[in-house]
Amino acid sequence: MDWLEHDEADPASLPKWAQAASEVHRAKGLEVRVGAEGVVLARGRRASAVRWEDVLVLVRLGARQLLLSAARRPPLPPWFEIVGPAVDTIERTLRTRLDAIDHRGYREVRRRRVHIPADQVLASVLAHEPLPGAVEIPGASLGVFRSAAIGATVGGGVLAFYGMFFGPVGMAIAAGVGLVGGGSLLGGIEHARQRKAGRVLVLTPDAFVGGLDGESVRAVSWGDVGEFVAGVDPLGSPALEVRGPSGDVLARTPARYFARSLDVIVAVAEAYRRRHSPE
16 A cells, blocks of 8 residues: 555546546535545645545544545645535445445555565654655644744733833834744744654554654564554553554553544554555
8 A cells, every 4th residue: 555646636637537527525625526436535726536445444523524544645644634514425425435345355456565674664764764655643733823823922912011111113013023923933843843743653564663651662563563442551541552462562652642532543543554464
């Protein structure tokens, strides 16, 4: 399983199957086109084409939200978010199509590829080298815009206070400088942090990379992994646990470090593991 070939692409560049007649559904800011060979998710002038065999899992989140998980090139999250009142209909349509294909044939259509040892996978991940088919589970983050807004509020408020000593004009100028400076500073810091950090769990076609209770990260081949489950950390808080075939804990990450709820992370990680586990 490789990354999606056509992801966030120009709609005109999509393959023929993705441009054929399809069943169209509307979601919030998104058009979902369901065809015979896959689904196209179009937003504005960009579109992503996902063949049915490339769908990892569908995860329902509440009454109006659905995630469609697939292997997307990092730093994109390994899922598409579908939101809106038509989610029920869209989910039924997608599940009907997925149930109609032979999931047991996934392993038979795998392309031959060179196996990468776990230690080499770890070295590549730490060096931020691309590993085709690898996905990164994003970490919790305030987000660039929210960080910028906080910075602007704090910066504007602080400088406006000192600007009062120079009258209304001085206060207005100081507040403006504080808004721009504070927003740019915190927004820039968050943007840099997201580019260099936030990689809580990395899943590759040959191994997963993670740590155990804050210890040094390591890579573990899929043949040595039994399952991903919802567990608890040593302090009793919810955590993602990775267990070996005999039930021993290989890695554990507190749920608070993830950008999504623990059930989403477990579902996506388990679907990826099943797809890449040895015969």
